[in-house]
Amino acid sequence: MSLRRIATSLGVSVTTVSRALAGYPDVASATRTRIAAEARRIDYRPNQVARRLRSGRSGTIGLVVPAEPGSFDLFFLALIGAIGPLLARQGLDLVMMGAPGGAAEAAAYRHLVEQHRVDGLIVARTRRHDARIRLLLDRGIPFVTHGRTETARPYAHLDIDGEQAFREATERLLGFGHAQIALLNAPPVYMFARHRAAGWRAALAAAGTAPGPALHAEPTEENGDRLMSALLARRDPPTAVLCVTDRMAVGALHAIASAGLRAGRDISLIGYDDLPIARYTDPPLTTLEQPIEQMARRMVEMLVAQLDGAPAAGLNEVWPARLIARRSDGPAPPARTSTLRITPRATAKGGHEDASIVDRA
Amino acid sequence: MSLRRIATSLGVSVTTVSRALAGYPDVASATRTRIAAEARRIDYRPNQVARRLRSGRSGTIGLVVPAEPGSFDLFFLALIGAIGPLLARQGLDLVMMGAPGGAAEAAAYRHLVEQHRVDGLIVARTRRHDARIRLLLDRGIPFVTHGRTETARPYAHLDIDGEQAFREATERLLGFGHAQIALLNAPPVYMFARHRAAGWRAALAAAGTAPGPALHAEPTEENGDRLMSALLARRDPPTAVLCVTDRMAVGALHAIASAGLRAGRDISLIGYDDLPIARYTDPPLTTLEQPIEQMARRMVEMLVAQLDGAPAAGLNEVWPARLIARRSDGPAPPARTSTLRITPRATAKGGHEDASIVDRA
DNA sequence: CGCCCGACCCGAAACGTTTTGATTGACGCA
């Protein structure tokens, strides 16, 4: 409708208008300016749908977020907030799909891909063997992941070095004199959980200290509370605890306070994410910050590069996290410094993912 | 491509395939089954882009979220999480646009609307005179708002009765014997801020109690902290404080603890939203819950109804909030119960929105 | 003078649907 409108009102063909506006060199500059002027006059906006039909591209990027109330958290929120504007600047829309985990999630990906709804995808919270990544790789759809996964095939990803981050956090706690450092982790299906656990374990091994107990569950406040309570109920509770996310740390803080203990003195706690709230917990939370804005920017760059035909092979980066020291950790309480080593119970894996079970450390 | 593929492989016309699949009655049932079978065999998926071009609908609905770090909060998160799957069930996509406030926000709306990118919109956090709503009304684009606005024209909206909610909360505090009840509000451009303030004021008026001071700023943890600190620095600080959101309440809690006071005993605090964290603050936060899931469901219904041609006029509802009593409030401290009344200072409005200034109560 | 080339422009096809209006037979009825 619209191209034609300009064309008829100027007495040229639709082709010429299209080519003029697209900047092709084979249109006389006089014509071009007339067309440009008219386009501006009627405030011409190309119809994206027509354009997409013709070009076979949809002009949108998909982001599938977990729809379960617990798991859809501030990290995704920040990601959306950062990614959206960047994509918009590239003329791309961000479409969101909520999907409850498992089969429905796979279906969501299939839906987006097969209906030509998206040109590319952003995949967050990668898992060890990630079916989504396999699907996308098989179909040749461009994507970028936040987080790594275990596959031999090359794919674009950007990740924070969780291993290094937790190694650093553990070393900090060791430096405070803690001898029993526990880990409140996410289920080991998630790669980030594995990396952070590895860092914790590596630092302890390097120091010759036996790892404290490691529990895991979906990283929510509720589970942080539950798991921390379980830790405190032990005969020989740890003096320091690493939490895989701030959300978990908030729950843990609550458990500590409920037990009549004081975080930062009786028990040291370190989180991860640096959510806005971390500044305002009591005490403020020592945590590890990932630069979400910049990550989002880089991920979008990687995705756009692939849309323009770049191979995914070179596109992978791992960035450092930054430790933000606040007041939820500190010197180990003197009474218990370097007391006897406790050995974590080696327990069989639980049946379903969400259960909080003891890791083999 | 695809319709044609079925057509040629079955020796019928594209039209017939289309009509068979669409369920028109004028195709022989034998033909219909053959077509259905073939469609299933090749796993036919209609090309949405083509469909949209033909129908003039885009099959997506838009949600513009504030992209400023502070204002993009958990409420939107919950909204997105709830709305996405519901829309998906209707065959609709949810496209998100982040937009920093002001001019950019208007541009974002214009972009979505004029490029035919969305069939409808969801508008959250309504303002008193909301330019977005005017734009949408003028263009005749279907939309649903979360929150009300001051316009004579009918539009579809669903809101929580913030006035009733804060009246109830204030009455609760009065019942606890508090005589100085302050309000930590959001800027009065937001309708929700006005409603909640009205409820607070109404309850106090009914009880013959003078309103405590009312401060306002963007509802973030940081501002909650700042404003609460300001309250505590007064000669005659209030014994109870209503916070317009849980985020603010979290900041306020921090300010209270920093001042060496104990929330729930020295100072009573009530929030709003019932974020997941409200259960895990210290003390757990008494707050008002809005049923986001159900609201999302209803808003989607309202939107879909309009897409199917229903007028917006009848579509508006105001639901009650539910008070969740936890432990951040309680009886007024005996030493100060019904002490002399303080009169809020009547100060002129500040220059820019984000400043924390004293309301004329 | 005749030809060729470059500059400029355009018609038509294509992307995959849906929908309109027409066509084809078969059948019943007068």
Next chain:
DNA sequence: TGCGTCAATCAAAACGTTTCGGGTCGGGCG
């Protein structure tokens, strides 16, 4: 037999772009 009716099918147009493969016209060159 002739006509109307009904069921079943289809061709073509349309949605708004982009792009392919020409086409026309003038001017420069041999």
